[in-house]
Amino acid sequence: MLAVQRRAFDEAREQLELAGPDDRALLLLGQLASNGQGEPTDPVKAGQLYERAAELGNAEAAHNLGVLYATGRGVAQDLTVALRWYRRSAELGDVSARRMVGLMYATGQGVAVDEDEAERQWRSAAADGEVRALHDLGTLFGYHKGDLPEAASWYLLAAKAGVEVAEQELQLLAPKLQELVRVDSRARTMLGVIRAFQLDDPAGGAELLTVPAQEGDPIAQRSLGYLVQHGLGVEQDDVRAATLYQAAADAGDGFAAFNLGVLSGSSPEAVHWLRRAAEAGISEAYPLLGDRLSERDLDEEALRWYVRGAESGDKGSMFAAACWYRDGFGGPINLVQALRWYLTMLNVGSGDGIHEAHEIVPRMTADEIYEAGRLSGRLLEADLFVQRQAPRSAASD
Numbered sequence: 001m002l003a004v005q006r007r008a009f010d011e012a013r014e015q016l017e018l019a020g021p022d023d024r025a026l027l028l029l030g031q032l033a034s035n036g037q038g039e040p041t042d043p044v045k046a047g048q049l050y051e052r053a054a055e056l057g058n059a060e061a062a063h064n065l066g067v068l069y070a071t072g073r074g075v076a077q078d079l080t081v082a083l084r085w086y087r088r089s090a091e092l093g094d095v096s097a098r099r100m101v102g103l104m105y106a107t108g109q110g111v112a113v114d115e116d117e118a119e120r121q122w123r124s125a126a127a128d129g130e131v132r133a134l135h136d137l138g139t140l141f142g143y144h145k146g147d148l149p150e151a152a153s154w155y156l157l158a159a160k161a162g163v164e165v166a167e168q169e170l171q172l173l174a175p176k177l178q179e180l181v182r183v184d185s186r187a188r189t190m191l192g193v194i195r196a197f198q199l200d201d202p203a204g205g206a207e208l209l210t211v212p213a214q215e216g217d218p219i220a221q222r223s224l225g226y227l228v229q230h231g232l233g234v235e236q237d238d239v240r241a242a243t244l245y246q247a248a249a250d251a252g253d254g255f256a257a258f259n260l261g262v263l264s265g266s267s268p269e270a271v272h273w274l275r276r277a278a279e280a281g282i283s284e285a286y287p288l289l290g291d292r293l294s295e296r297d298l299d300e301e302a303l304r305w306y307v308r309g310a311e312s313g314d315k316g317s318m319f320a321a322a323c324w325y326r327d328g329f330g331g332p333i334n335l336v337q338a339l340r341w342y343l344t345m346l347n348v349g350s351g352d353g354i355h356e357a358h359e360i361v362p363r364m365t366a367d368e369i370y371e372a373g374r375l376s377g378r379l380l381e382a383d384l385f386v387q388r389q390a391p392r393s394a395a396s397d
Contacts, residue, residue, distance in 0.1 A: 001024075001028065001374070001379055002379050002380065002383055003015060004028060004032075004037075005379055005380050006380070007037075009032060009037040009038025009039070010038045012028070012032065012038070013029065013032055013038055013039070016028050016029045016032075017029070021052070021056065022056075023053045023054075023056035023057060023058035023061065024053075024058065026049050026050075026052050026053035026056070026058070026061065027049070027050065027053045027058050027060055027061045027064075029049045030045075030046040030047075030048075030049035030050040030053065030061065030064065031046070031064075033045040033046040033049060034046035034064070034074075042074075043068065043073045043074025043075075044074045044075070045074075046064075046068070046074060047065060047068050047074045047075050049061075050062075050064045050065045050068070051065060054085070054088060054089075057092060058092070059089045059092035059093050059094035059097070060089070060094065062085050062086075062088040062089035062092060062094070062097070063085070063086065063089040063094050063096065063097045063100075065082075065085040065089075066082045066083070066085035066086035066089060066097065066100060067082075068082075069081045069082035069085060070082035070109070078110075079104070079109045079110030079111075080110040080111070081110075082104070082109075082110055083101065083104050083109070083110040083111055086100045086101050086104065087101055090121075095125050095128045095129060095130045096125075096130060096132075098121050098122075098124055098125040098128075098130065098133075099121070099122060099125045099130050099132060099133045099136065101121045102117075102118040102119075102120075102121030102122040102125065102133065102136060103118070103136070105117040105118040105121065106118035106136070106140065106144075115140060115144055115145065118136075118140060119137065119140060121133075122136045122137050122140070123137065126157075127281070129312075131158060131161035131162065131163055132158075132163065134154050134155075134157045134158035134161060134163065134166070135154070135155065135158040135163045135165065135166050135169075137151075137154040138151045138152070138154035138155035138158060138166065138169060139151070139169075141154065142155075142169070142173065148173060148176055148177055148180065148187065148190075149177065149180070149184060149186035149187045149189070149190045150186075151169075151173065152170065152173050152177060152190035152191075152193075152194065153190060153219070155169045155170050155173065156170065156190075156193060156194070156197075156198075159198070167198060170194050170198050171198070171199070173190075173194070174191060174194050174195070174198075174199065177190055177191040177194070178191060181208070185211070185212045185215060185217065186212075186217075188208050188209075188211065188212050188220075189208075189209065189212045189217050189219050189220040189223075190219075191208055192204075192205045192206070192207075192208030192209035192212070192220065192223065192224075193205065193209070193219065193223050195208060196209070196223065196227060196232070196233065197223075201233075202227055202232035202233030202234075203233030203234070204233070205223070205227065205233060206224060206227045206228075206232075206233045206234045209223055209224040209227070210224065213244060216247070216251070218247070218248035218249075218251040218252065218253040218256065219248070219253065221244045221245070221247050221248035221251075221253075221256065222244070222245060222248040222253050222255055222256035222259065224244055225240075225241045225242075225243075225244030225245045225248065225256065225259065226241070226259060228240050228241040228244065229241035229259070229263060238263065241259075241263065242260060242263055244256075245257075245259050245260040245263065246260060249273065249276065252280075254276070254277050254280030254281065254282045254285075255277070255282060257273045257274070257276040257277040257280065257282070257285075258273070258274065258277035258282045258284055258285045260273040261273035261274035261276075261277055261285065261288065261289075261292075262288065266292065266295065270288075270292050271289070271292045271293065271296070274288055274289040274292060275289055277289075278305060278308070283308075283309065283312040283313075283314070286305045286306070286308045286309030286312060286314065286317060287305070287306065287309040287314050287316050287317045287320070289302075289305045290302045290303070290305040290306040290309065290317065290320060293305065299324075299329050299330035300330045300331060301330075302324075302329075302330055303321065303324050303325075303329065303330030303331060304330075305317075306320045306321040306324065307321050309321075310341055310344065313348060315345050315348045315350045315352070318341045318342075318344050318345045318348075318350075318353070319341070319342075319345060319352060319353055321337070321341045322337075322338045322339070322340075322341035322342045322345075322353055322356065323338070323356070325337040325338035325341070326338040326356070326360055335360050335363060335364050335368060335372075336364070336368050336371050336372045336375070337372075337375075338356075338360055338372075339357055339360060339361065339364065339368075339369065339372035339373075339376075339382075340371075340372040340375040340376045341353070341376070342354065342356055342357040342360075343357060343372060343373065343376035343378040343381055343382065344375075344376040344377070344378070346376075346378055346381065347376070347377060347378070357385070358385075361385045361389065362389065366386045366389070369382050369385050369386050369389075370382050370383070370386065
């Protein structure tokens with residue numbers, strides 16, 4: 001793996017071939033053959049290696065086989081076989097493969113069109129963090145099932161997750177929702193949210209959201225609560241905002257619970273609402289809940305939420321988890337996990353953990369450092385730490 005990252009492909013292939021029947025080694029060998037790295041491009045060889053890795057349980061290799069069969073690269077094109085490999089990859093934990101299964105059911109590739117199965121696959125993928133599936137669901141409801149308010153709800157989630165094309169879809173949906181406002185309260189809610197947060201018209205959004213909020217729509221209540229809390233298009237009023245948030249949270253809205261937790265500051269109620277938000281999968285709640293739990297010396301639970309935050313890509317949670325593993329807060333000292341999260345911060349553009357990483361690596365073995373590098377995807381940095389330690393070890397010997 002280090003040799004691949006150094007682009008020393010001949011050395012990489014030699015080492016990987018010595019690894020024997022290891023699924024990760026076979027996957028990498030397949031990728032070298034597929035990309036023509038250090039050898040002529042050979043999709044046939046790549047497919048054979050991917051199949052061996054997939055049979056050993058490698059999800060990425062199974063996904064790659066699905067791509068080969070779907071495109072006919074190195075194998076005879078066979079969409080039915082492609083679907084089978086995508087399904088196998090999904091069973092092994094590849095969320096993007098689950099999305100591909102949904103696409104194949106939606107478009108009738110290798111299987112009869114089944115929009116309900118496509119929806120099921122995309123909902124599952126979206127729940128596990130595949131943001132493109134949010135957009136897929138918006139398209140399914142907007143262009144195939146004819147449920148524009150439901151389409152808008154998915155496009156809004158996709159836009160919040162950074163899927164740029166979803167914002168364009170919302171702009172196209174706004175006039176269509178306007179035609180439904182008089183007969184569909186969900187359309188009124190969705191249009192209100194789009195007006196307030198996508199079309200820069202908080203006053204117009206608040207006006208649209210008021211009636212469905214009074215009727216008990218939790219999305220309308222939460223969205224209007226945010227406008228009220230921040231004085232956007234309406235008079236600022238924390239008490240009214242809290243009332244709206246609580247009504248939405250009591251109806252099961254995780255985002256409302258998060259907003260209420262933030263509004264509660266450091267009060268005891270904050271932990272209750274942030275925990276409800278975190279348990280509903282609202283990733284923004286993870287680090288804040290960790291902080292509130294830490295203030296109450298509930299260190300074991302705090303660490304769990306910091307790790308969840310780190311896994312979701314929050315650099316503050318990564319730093320907190322690393323420091324807690326280093327110091328043994330919330331559990332035993334674990335320098336591998338500490339270094340893992342310090343190095344993972346580099347993946348989100350932050351070098352704030354490098355100083356702390358330098359301080360702990362002298363207490364670690366080379367194998368431990370490399371394991372942290374593997375877990376973080378920063379093997380080159382881990383290798384630098386090992387190489388810097390080698391001269392000191394030789395001198396002490």
